[in-house]
Amino acid sequence: MSAICKVRSILDDSFINNLPLTEVFVDSITCPKNISKVVLELNLLFPLPELIHLKRVKSKEVLLFPSQNIVKEEVHKILQERGFPIDLLKNEIRKVEVAAVPPLVRSQYLQCHSIWPCNFHSDKYIEKLYTNTLFSDEELKIKMKFMNITEDIGKFSKNNNGVLIVDPKSNSVVAVGYDRSNDGPCRHAVMVAIDNVSKSQRGGCWTNDEYFTVDQCNSNCKDIPSDILALLRGKYTDIKFSDSALIPSERVTPYLCTGYDVFSTREPCIMCAMALIHSRAKRVFYGKSSENGGLGTLCKIHTVKNLNHHYEVFIVENIEEKKDS
Amino acid sequence: MLNKVIHSDILQKKRKLDSSKEESTSPTCINGNIKTNYFSEYEQKYMEKAFELANEALQSNEVPVGCIFVYEDNIIAIGRNMVNETRNATRHAEMCCIDQVNDFCKKENLNFIAVFKETFVYVTVEPCIMCAAALYDLKVKSIIYGCKNDRFGGETVFNVADVLKPVTTRKGGYRADDAMNLLKLFYQGVNPSAPSSKLKRKFKETT
Ligand SMILES: [Zn+2]
Ligand SMILES: [Zn+2]
Numbered sequence: 001m002s003a004i005c006k007v008r009s010i011l012d013d014s015f016i017n018n019l020p021l022t023e024v025f026v027d028s029i030t031c032p033k034n035i036s037k038v039v040l041e042l043n044l045l046f047p048l049p050e051l052i053h054l055k056r057v058k059s060k061e062v063l064l065f066p067s068q069n070i071v072k073e074e075v076h077k078i079l080q081e082r083g084f085p086i087d088l089l090k091n092e093i094r095k096v097e098v099a100a101v102p103p104l105v106r107s108q109y110l111q112c113h114s115i116w117p118c119n120f121h122s123d124k125y126i127e128k129l130y131t132n133t134l135f136s137d138e139e140l141k142i143k144m145k146f147m148n149i150t151e152d153i154g155k156f157s158k159n160n161n162g163v164l165i166v167d168p169k170s171n172s173v174v175a176v177g178y179d180r181s182n183d184g185p186c187r188h189a190v191m192v193a194i195d196n197v198s199k200s201q202r203g204g205c206w207t208n209d210e211y212f213t214v215d216q217c218n219s220n221c222k223d224i225p226s227d228i229l230a231l232l233r234g235k236y237t238d239i240k241f242s243d244s245a246l247i248p249s250e251r252v253t254p255y256l257c258t259g260y261d262v263f264s265t266r267e268p269c270i271m272c273a274m275a276l277i278h279s280r281a282k283r284v285f286y287g288k289s290s291e292n293g294g295l296g297t298l299c300k301i302h303t304v305k306n307l308n309h310h311y312e313v314f315i316v317e318n319i320e321e322k323k324d325s
Numbered sequence: 326m327l328n329k330v331i332h333s334d335i336l337q338k339k340r341k342l343d344s345s346k347e348e349s350t351s352p353t354c355i356n357g358n359i360k361t362n363y364f365s366e367y368e369q370k371y372m373e374k375a376f377e378l379a380n381e382a383l384q385s386n387e388v389p390v391g392c393i394f395v396y397e398d399n400i401i402a403i404g405r406n407m408v409n410e411t412r413n414a415t416r417h418a419e420m421c422c423i424d425q426v427n428d429f430c431k432k433e434n435l436n437f438i439a440v441f442k443e444t445f446v447y448v449t450v451e452p453c454i455m456c457a458a459a460l461y462d463l464k465v466k467s468i469i470y471g472c473k474n475d476r477f478g479g480e481t482v483f484n485v486a487d488v489l490k491p492v493t494t495r496k497g498g499y500r501a502d503d504a505m506n507l508l509k510l511f512y513q514g515v516n517p518s519a520p521s522s523k524l525k526r527k528f529k530e531t532t
Contacts, residue, residue: 183427184423184424184427185423185437185459185462185463186420186459191415194413195411195413198411198413201412202412203412203413204412204413205407205411205413205421206424256412256413269458270454270485270489271455271459271462274455274458274477275414275415275455277454277455278414278415278453278477279415280414294458298489299488301454301483304454304483306475306482307477307482308476
């Protein structure tokens with residue numbers, strides 16, 4: 001099967017939206033050789049701390065100050081009052097809309113730079129996220145395989161909701177979960193998987209004894225129900241299941257889901273999205289958007305400012321289209 | 326009714342005396358357009374019970390949050406934070422209570438959807454985003470809480486109600502300073518399950 005898999009980042013709106021604009025006054029410089037003098041005087045008399053990302057000059061025009069409620073005719077009066085030598089300017093005042101905030105990605109930079117020049121410090125990592133080029137083809141293949149396993153796990157629930165928690169350092173499966181809301185209203189696949197990670201760390205709250213054989217309980221895979229484990233091991237022979245959680249050589253016991261990738265058939269709801277914040281997940285990949293989704297549809301919990309942890313979110317598109325039909 | 330009003334007046338005066346920061350103690354209410362700025366005797370009684378549970382959590386080295394669920398004037402669930410004990414960061418007091426209500430419904434052969442709709446939640450700290458979303462989805466009747474949750478609050482940090490448009494009424498501010506002081510006591514100490522900063526650094530190096 002050829003991997004037609006596209007992994008798209010779900011970024012904060014501030015990266016996606018057009019930059020908000022604000023109106024400023026600009027004027028033309030009388031004599032080009034005075035440019036530096038004009039800029040120096042303006043920076044001194046009219047500093048623009050909020051618009052520091054903007055260049056002060058565009059060819060023969062200079063940016064004066066935000067227009068606010070000031071009329072064009074009063075601009076030179078204001079300049080003069082502050083002691084600016086107005087003979088350096090032509091008094092050909094124009095109102096121009098410029099970027100109100102610094103551009104975060106190249107496309108925003110290009111959008112605002114065409115109106116008025118601005119500074120831009122490209123963040124290579126964010127640019128990769130924005131252009132969906134973070135993962136190599138090899139990595140994409142692995143992500144897709146994990147997504148396939150997640151779908152297989154979902155089949156154990158009545159609504160096909162499955163979750164897989166993976167340690168990306170070793171590409172091994174730490175825990176699985178599928179929707180068990182028959183046993184309790186909050187036992188969404190994500191919540192079950194999180195609890196199964198806790199179990200791999202000698203914790204956990206929900207019993208699932210009925211899912212395990214005695215033999216299973218003695219192995220270090222007790223967070224994966226035995227029937228699922230057998231099925232997965234048979235089908236995905238090259239994937240390690242639940243071997244990484246407590247590698248003795250690692251010395252440090254894993255803390256919650258720190259460093260783990262989470263794969264989910266559907267976009268997690270707000271409760272589950274926040275549960276993954278509490279659990280310190282590293283990345284969340286999901287297959288389909290949900291009506292009640294908290295990672296792109298209703299809101300983007302992973303971009304809420306003031307939270308002490310954030311994870312990255314990706315939607316894995318076109319996974320196994322054949323099987324869907 | 327008159328009695329209640331008088332009582333609430335006394336309570337408010339007392340609260341003002343108790344605290345120098347008047348603002349943080351004044352109860353807030355988001356209940357449609359109805360402004361309710363006092364707590365009935367019932368509410369006080371149940372909140373006191375929630376505070377007992379918060380204290381118990383503190384003694385057990387857990388984030389001191391206590392919670393009770395009340396249905397038809399009966400306490401049907403009592404919960405406190407159990408994150409460290411279960412190594413599961415989602416085991417907040419409210420989540421523990423939700424599981425208990427589910428057990429209660431099974432035992433009493435009641436429809437849990439119907440029960441949650443008539444359930445009053447009393448919790449010492451504003452529910453976090455996760456718990457708020459869970460409680461709104463379950464359509465609980467009301468949430469009454471103590472102090473704001475400025476780290477994870479489902480109103481304060483991100484207003485879940487804006488997106489989920491819940492039927493649940495919310496009212497906060499009961500002994501807010503006391504609830505907050507309990508949290509401060511906990512965070513001044515060391516969370517025994519969290520890796521120390523040194524360990525954390527080590528962990529980061531290996532990731
Ligand atoms: Zn969910
Ligand atoms: Zn919570």
